[in-house]
Amino acid sequence: MxxxxxxxxxxxxxxxxERGDYTYLPEDFVLEYxxxxxxxxxxxNNFLLIVVTNQGGLAKKLFTRAQMLACHSKLQQNCNNLIDAIYYAPAHPSVSASLARKPDSLMLEKALAKFNINPEASWLVGDQLRDMHAAEKVQVKxxxxxxxPPGTYIMQVxxxxxxxxxxxxxA
Known part of the structure; x- marks a missing residue:
């Protein structure tokens, strides 16, 4: 296979x-450049596109799953439904522990297995070092x-x- x-x-x-606060209302969900x-x-170019997102506001009861899913629906609509899967970690350390939450790698591990993904040919794009740590744990670039600041990570743009x-x- x-x-x-x-x-x-x-x-x-x-x-x-990134608003500096939880984004859970579709009207606040504005795509980056x-x-x-x-x-x-x-x-x-034949890449599977998989979102992996920490959504600790769920555990903190700051927003509902329905509100988060409405943002994900807006994301899909704005991207012509090209995203193959969206994984989210609802836990937050102040409320509950989770191996899914980045810097842990369970979301990535599940996707790697489900979609038969080759980690060596794959990438993770994130805005925090915890994203990079999750990628490193599964040998994804x-x-x-x-x-x-310059030098924060090996590859940064x-x-x-x-x-x-x-x-x-x-590629």
Whole structure:
């Protein structure tokens, strides 16, 4: 059976604008620069697209699963339904422990198994070092995006669009 290649995508700060607070209302869910274009380009190059997102606000009861799913629906609509799967970790350390929550890697491990993904041919794009740590645990290459000081991580760029260029140049 052929193994697939994938790009794992963190949500807040990669796909949508990081507001510094929980994003759970569709009207506050604003896509980052050129996200639909980046998603389409990755898809055209045969990457599976899998969102892996910590959603600790669920455990803290700051928003409902329905509110979160409404944001995910808006994400899919804005990206022409090209995202193959969305995994989320509802736990928060102040409330409950979870191996799914990044920097742990259970969300990635589940996707790797379910979709028969080759980690060596795959990437994770995230905006926090905990995303990079989760990627490292399953031997997936990581790209850190966002406003970080130079040298914060091995590979770092401004946004998903720039990360997509690196991924496609190395694929």
């Amino acid at each position: 052929t193994k697939h290649k994938a790009v794992f995508l963190d949500r807040d700060g990669v796909l949508n604008v 050129k996200v639909p274009e980046a998603v389409a380009l990755l898809k055209q 990581g790209i850190l995006v966002g406003p970080h 401004t946004n998903l669009w720039e990360a997509t260029q690196i991924i496609l140049n190395q």
